[in-house]
Amino acid sequence: MPNITVTTPGAPCWLELTTSDPARSQEFYSSLFGWDAETGDEVLYGGYVSFSSTGRRIAGAMRKQDGAPYPDAWSVYLLTTDATATAAAVAEAGGMNMFEPLAVPDMGVMGFATDTTGATVGYWQAGEHTGFQAEREHGAPVWCELLAKDFDAAVGFYEKAFDWTLRDEGNTPDFRYKTFERDGQPFAGIYDASSDSAVGDASSWAVYFGADDVDATVARALELGATVKDEAEDTEYGRIATVTDPTGAVLRLMSF
Numbered sequence: 001m002p003n004i005t006v007t008t009p010g011a012p013c014w015l016e017l018t019t020s021d022p023a024r025s026q027e028f029y030s031s032l033f034g035w036d037a038e039t040g041d042e043v044l045y046g047g048y049v050s051f052s053s054t055g056r057r058i059a060g061a062m063r064k065q066d067g068a069p070y071p072d073a074w075s076v077y078l079l080t081t082d083a084t085a086t087a088a089a090v091a092e093a094g095g096m097n098m099f100e101p102l103a104v105p106d107m108g109v110m111g112f113a114t115d116t117t118g119a120t121v122g123y124w125q126a127g128e129h130t131g132f133q134a135e136r137e138h139g140a141p142v143w144c145e146l147l148a149k150d151f152d153a154a155v156g157f158y159e160k161a162f163d164w165t166l167r168d169e170g171n172t173p174d175f176r177y178k179t180f181e182r183d184g185q186p187f188a189g190i191y192d193a194s195s196d197s198a199v200g201d202a203s204s205w206a207v208y209f210g211a212d213d214v215d216a217t218v219a220r221a222l223e224l225g226a227t228v229k230d231e232a233e234d235t236e237y238g239r240i241a242t243v244t245d246p247t248g249a250v251l252r253l254m255s256f
Contacts, residue, residue: 003056003133006079010162010180011187012144013131014077014124015207017061018070021247022049025061025072028224028246032217033058033139033209056133058140072249074207075112076144076188077122078162079131083109086123086161090115093160094153101125116157117150117203123162136210136256143208143237143254144188147199151176151192154203158190166190198230208254214239217253226251 006013019025026037026049035051035058049061064072080086083101090097094116101111108127114120124131134140148154155178158164166178169189176192193199211217214232218241222228225246232241238255245251 004135005133006131008182008185008187009079009081010158010164011079011182012076012141013079013126014122015059015132015141015144016075016077016122017059017072017249018064018075019061019072019247019249020064022047022061022063024246025049025249028221028226031224032221035059035139037061053134053139057129058132058134072245072247073204074249074251075120075122076205076207077110077124077131078188080111080123080125080162083111083123083125086125087111087113090123090161093157095157095161104129113161115146115161115203116153117146117148119146119148119154119203119205121146121205138210138212140210141207142210142256145206145208146188146190147193147196147204147206148190149194149199149201149203151190151194154190206250206252208240208252210256211253212255214241214253214255217241218243221245221251221253 029035030037035053038050040048051058087097087101090113096114098112101109103109107129109125111123136142146154164180167181169177169179178190179186180188221243226243229244230242241253243251
């Protein structure tokens with residue numbers, strides 16, 4: 001399939017795994033999805049791992065700092081055309097920037113923030129690195145959504161900080177969900193997880209990767225050291241399953 005380039009500001013453009021064991025993570029994801037892994041220069045890029053599929057960028061991985069008080073996890077970066085302006089917008093919307101926008105040599109400019117619900121989210125101003133180059137296929141991004149413990153706060157934050165225009169996907173006491181859309185195309189969602197005990201106590205971003213056969217991919221993940229978190233089930237959006245990878249990061253699989 002042809003390369004894609006994310007061009008819509010505010011849309012997910014890059015996925016990044018923070019892992020306590022980069023070598024183990026490389027082995028797992030390369031075996032599971034057939035990804036190729038390339039480790040960047042230690043001085044320039046801190047040994048950052050770039051995953052690709054058939055020559056197309058998919059995601060990245062970085063080593064978690066020793067003693068960090070958070071689990072291994074996948075993170076989402078949203079596209080921006082001006083990281084400095086986005087940092088200001090994040091602060092004005094009530095979020096907290098973890099550091100000033102950081103230029104990555106030749107690649108682009110990155111930022112990372114905590115939103116008003118406590119979830120972490122990255123933002124990326126593209127240089128030579130324009131983000132992931134494949135989607136909606138096996139081993140490529142399919143969907144990203146915020147599992148928000150404070151739905152209204154999340155909606156207000158992303159509308160202000162990233163200029164999201166949101167459409168109701170569900171607005172009942174049992175199910176509230178909004179989708180970020182631009183020109184009729186959906187890019188990401190916000191789910192009201194305030195009463196969903198399966199989500200846990202904290203807001204977080206959920207990343208779904210495509211699987212040609214969800215059940216077979218789960219079985220393969222288990223062979224490689226993963227554990228099942230949520231059994232595969234059919235939904236109106238496709239067949240979905242959740243596993244925990246060998247280092248503890250949550251991996252969601254979705255048909256497309």
